[in-house]
Amino acid sequence: MNYPIYLDYNATTPSASEVIEAMLPYFGTHFGNAASKSHPYGWLAENAVETAREQVANLIGARPKEIIFTSGATESVNLGIKGTFESYQGEKQHYITALTEHKAVLDTFAEIEKRGAEVTYLPVDSSGNISLEELENSILPHTKMICLMWANNETGVIHPVKKIADLATSRNIIFFTDAVQAAGKIPVFTKGIHLMAISAHKLYGPKGVGALYVRHNHDLPKPLAQIHGGGHEKGMRSGTLNVPGIVGFGKAAELRLAEIKAEAQRLETLRKKLENRLLELSNTFLNGSQQSRLPHVTNIAFGGVEGEELLKMVNQKVAVSSGSACTSISPKPSHVLAAMGLSSDLGRASIRFSLGKNTTESEIEMVLNWVKKVVLELRKP
Missing domain, CATH: 3.90.1150.10 (Aspartate Aminotransferase, domain 1)
Known part of the structure; x- marks a missing residue:
């Protein structure tokens, strides 16, 4: 053609040749289930997953144990938002996001609004920027999360993530950022961020695999699992791991960090x-x-x-x-x-x-x- x-x-991006090469053995030769703990097929698959977990963590400045593998950023967004909503079940809840977020975020907020959450959708100016003053003024006593993307998928506009993280920290509110378009393109960090969604196919990795960064060592609730059945990924996301995809994600993250x-x-x-x-x-x-x-x-x-x-x-x-x-x-x-x-x-x-x-x-x-x-x-x- x-x-x-x-x-x-x-x-989307084409998978790098090094990524494809790294994945291939895990479709055939090393086909084990990473949850099979009793024999070498499973051990080798599990080791490959943990290597990839470290590679992805390095890309965003996280610790490997803070990386939860998912089927992609849309699932990560759903887990982060719905899982947080459910972790606060029974409480009055308010969330802040922006009108220019990806549909994965906007549609997920629309869903929890049906379940009783209040959501403030911040406007943007003609350049696509939010007002930090308006953001701060939107915080209510029962605000549970600020959810703002790192970089816009349509315009490339970058939000002032550090200032948003500082504000969320000062008010003890969860800060969730969709970093799908930023990770692997510009340097990102996790300081002051509680949840971050990233995707492999936006950074020269395979489709069908992503991750949710879940910050450890803080007193705010972590999201509750949305997929149950086996307790994989520290109980946060059950299901047989996509070992070839995860290996490819890890290799892509390693390559992006270098270049x-x-x-x-x-x-x-x-x-x-x-x-x-x-x-x-x-x-x-x-x-x-x-x-x-x-x-x-x-x-x-x-x-x-x-x-x-x-x-x-x-x-x-x-x-x-x-x-x-x-x-x-x-x-x-x-x-x-x-x-x-x-x-x-x-x-x-x-x-x-x-x-x-x-x-x-x-x-x-x-x-x-x-x-x-x-x-x-x-x-x-």
């Missing part, structure tokens, strides 16, 4: 070139902050074109996303861009370009030529 140039690395700084600098240079040249087109706008954002992401609105047609034509040669939740009938504007104040038309005519390890300068040149050609063609009267 003649694939287009891939600039949708925020959606994160140099790769971020390389991608930021390419991103700036792409962004600056596209913004030379009239009636184009950058969505999101220019100050604090991921180095490999840009989200650009193209005025004067119809969004569905723009995306369809661009994707003939460049694989990108609009950041919209599309149905088969008509695309809806992104909830993130809508929260930032973009009109429906401009929101639909916005494209997220996310670069990655395989992105080259020559590809960026080809993307620039093609996108400019498409936009100018669509703007013809």
Whole structure:
């Protein structure tokens, strides 16, 4: 198949060749169940899992025992939020999040609202930033959790995580961050953070595996298990462990830790070139902050074109996303861009370009030529 140039690395990344190589033996030769404690097949699988647990912990600055393996970030989010809600069962509960969170977070909060939780959804400004003052003013005596993503998946905007963590610590409130787009792309930390969701397939690991960081040694409740049946993962997530996936996750984390700084600098240079040249087109706008954002992401609105047609034509040669939740009938504007104040038309005519390890300068040149050609063609009267 003649694939287009891939600039949708925020959606998923290809597994690194080293990751695939590390995983392969655990599909066949070393096929043991990590919970089989009585023979070498199980011992070897368990050792591989524990090595990976340490590798993932190292990526985010955690201890291995604080890593709970899951099927991905969506499960981690559900475990963190629903599990915390259930741990406070019987108490009046209030949670704080933002309108620009991933749907995994927003839909999970909608679910616990049905069960009686109060949820405050913080607005953002036109750059996608929350107000720390508004965050602090939203805290109530019965606030149990602040849940804010590290970096936005559509715009790349980075929240002031350290300040949020300090605020949560000062008020003795659980701080949960969805770090899916940040971990492996920029340095992250766990100080002041109680829960963190991460995913392997966003950092050149396999799909179907993720983790929830659960901080130890504090007096606030830990989330209660949402999947029962065997007491795996310290009783927090039952089920036979996906040993090949976990091994791949660990290898991917190890690789990212080694190359994160140099790769971020390389991608930021390419991103700036792409962004600056596209913004030379009239009636184009950058969505999101220019100050604090991921180095490999840009989200650009193209005025004067119809969004569905723009995306369809661009994707003939460049694989990108609009950041919209599309149905088969008509695309809806992104909830993130809508929260930032973009009109429906401009929101639909916005494209997220996310670069990655395989992105080259020559590809960026080809993307620039093609996108400019498409936009100018669509703007013809």
